[in-house]
Amino acid sequence: MGIDFQNVEFKYSKKASKKQLDNINLHIDAQDEFIMIVGHTGSGKSTLVQHMNGLLLASSGTIKVFDTNMIRSKKIKLKPVREHVGLVFQFPEYQIFESTVLEDIMFGPKNFGKTKDEARELAIKAAHLIGIKDDILERSPFTLSGGQMRRVAIAGALAIDPDILILDEPTVGLDPKGKEELMNLLVRMHEETHKTIIMISHDMNIVATLAKRVLVMDKGKLVYDGNKENLFQNQTFLKTHNLDLPTASILAMGLKEKGLITYGKLPLTKEELFQVITGDIPNE
């Protein structure tokens, strides 16, 4: 179960010399994974995740998503795949179109054959999970703020109740507070439901705090697949693939250079840095 990629290659057209995806091998479990995909602009991150729910189909190689072979054929049924794997695009607030928030969240489940009452139940559950208050549900989505609209859009994907939820840069364009709130909600949701979450992100601080597994894409190739600690230890690797360090790590390295602190393992988050400096676990 889950998602399996084997020697996957993708080009926009047969004649194109540039491979958007180049020899990708990958397995993602249907439960308990929290994966961050990082990489430079144009490295193929979005192309990769679009293969996971059949928006794009591979030029060669095999992709298996929950027992469905994703091949280019007229008989292929993509709808069941999309029920298992939810995808939330960048700036998802643009996909909202219904007249009330609740109706818009119900749109997904209704498309997958749920009755009105079932859809309403799923929608309310998803709304609570992502922190949408009841009094907003009957309002028009177009009167909401950007952060709230984004939550509504993510709730729309959650209401389908997918096993795997993919988010393409969910925090881009939000203010710092909105960013943190959204990330905390996603983490809480992950802990409650054990759904696999795959997230594309440019923000190394988020990667350093949350990721259980990191995938690094560069020029269509999957160049790293593993935990975050090993990734951030290897400075030369980060440099060759144009990746940044988390802010806390940069600060820690600066302090070490001045001889102010010493550490065995590079601190990645501000909590870890705090611990290195004071020797204490932050109580706040």
Add this chain to the structure above:
Amino acid sequence: MNDKIVFGQYIYRNSAIHKLDPRVKLCVLFMMMIGVFLIPADNFILLGIAFLIPLTAVILSKISLFKYLKSLKQIAFIMVFSFAFQLFMPVGKNTTILTTLPICFSYVNIIVCIFILVIYFLIRRYLPFKFLFFLVCLIGIIYLLRYPILGKAFYTTKLDISEAGLIHGSFLVLRVFVIILASTSLTLTTKPTDLTNAIEWLLMPLEKIKIKTSIFAMMISIALRFIPTLFNETNKILKAQASRGVDFNEGKFKDQVKQIVSLLVPMFVISIKRAEDLADAMEARGYIPGAKRTKLVQMKFCIGDFIVFFVILALLVGLILGRCGLYAL
């Protein structure tokens, strides 16, 4: 899907035709259109001279002939149709009749013809040379209708192909051919923005009667600029809604309407938002509708432009004077 969707057919080459002032090119096309339809019927010599103008443009433009033929393909059907229509048109008694096509209808004949047509429409899309296939089918049907297959024909008639009809038909087709070739060489060698600039310049006299042509030109160029952008946005929304289970090909009619609404509403929201942003950006940079503006690319006539313009103008004037009866054409 592809980011590099370019609107229009413009192909970049470093050629004399590309460098020719767009205003001149537009004027020449306009004069060509008038001229070609002023040429007296069946005067192939004058049409030949008219044909030389787009032909020079084609040769000088350094763009492969294949690209030109591609645009001709779109109207090839109409050309064949009007040619056939002219060919079989009964004309006066004075012309010689070249051949006569007997046409017989019998039940078997009609069934075979329908069969050919069905096959044509079924396999048409899988063939590379559609037009050739169309011609083969057409000739096949005409030949079939000559002889009654199996049993007696219940209706027979004959179609005369007269000399006049043949000449009329080919003249008409050649006339359309010349104009299409000329307008294709304009669109292939001129950027859409240059074209709008040229239209704006040519409409300048209208400013005298208080019609703000610059606003219309701005509107056209903005519309052209945003076609690829909106196309990309549509693609994004399509994918986002597909992830939410939208399938535009299945479901009851009521569901399908709903699914199209799920595409249309976001597109309206995006377009209005973009329009607002663009209006703000334009205002921030001091755009005032109708105010005098300077251009980034100054269009300047050079000697070549004048020569081309006046040669074509002279030809047109000569033609008009001839038609007025000053001398025999």
